[in-house]
Amino acid sequence: MVETQSISTPEAPQNDNPYSQGVIVDGLLFVSxxxxxxxxxxxxxxxxxxxxxxxxxxxLQxxxxxxGGSLADVVKTTVYVTDMADYDQVNETYGEYFDEDPPARVCIEAARLPDNVSVEIDAIVAIE
Structure with missing residues (x-):
């Protein structure tokens, strides 16, 4: 069985759904x-x-x-938007946080996101 470590912080939204804010396995942090x-x-x-x-x-940060990481350690993100017309503005803001050597990324238009939000992002992070 793979050894995992759950990560939780009050500095990010908490909920009672059955998932962790983040999970570390083999030096990688998977952020919900x-x-x-x-x-x-x-x-x-x-x-x-x-x-x-x-x-x-x-x-996410x-x-x-x-x-124990920083945004500079993010290696991949997935961005979900409900309207691809928002892509440029999302991209502009995203670039303010990931300006030098940005992570790999996928952007997907989703029909609907939980709580009817317009944007959601998850991440994979290299943690030492």
Whole structure:
């Protein structure tokens, strides 16, 4: 059986669904997808898609930092948007966090995301 370590932080949204915020296995951290939810209020943040994308990445960052890493350690992300017309603005905000040597990435338009949010991102991170 593979040995795993669950990662959890109050700095990212908590819920009672059956999944971990992140799981480390063999030096890789797999971060669950987060929407633009404030960990303090557990409500979706108000604002345009850029503001929402910032909140999503800050949620991911909290889990990565709890595991001892940083956004520079992210090797792959998957970005889910409900409207590909938001792609340019999501990309602009994303680039503010991953500007030098960005991770590999996939962007997918989804018909619907949990809680009807407009953007969600998950990540794979190299943790030493």
């Amino acid at each position: 997808g987060f929407g633009p939810v404030s960990p303090e209020t557990m409500e979706t943040v108000n604002g345009d898609i850029g503001i929402q994308t910032s909140r999503v990445i800050e949620n 909290a889990v990565v930092e709890e595991a």
